[in-house]
Amino acid sequence: MSNRKIIDYTLLKYGYPSDMEIRVKKLLSEGWELYGNISSDGDGSLVREMVKYEPTEPLDPFAIGG
DSSP states (O other): OOOSOEEEEEEEEESSHHHHHHHHHHHHHTTOEEEEEEEEOTTSOEEEEEEEEOOOOOOOTTTSOO
């Protein structure tokens, strides 16, 4: 796991793999990341956790070096 701070969390639940795939691809394109493994619940629906992490500061290329 990462030491980055999680700032948002969502739990997806879909009965059809194609529905899950469409939603996951959309969220990935919006900056969400997969969290844990995909699983199924008692009624056979697929369950997937996704998170958004706190943005990291980009490195200043002029601050690196000696």
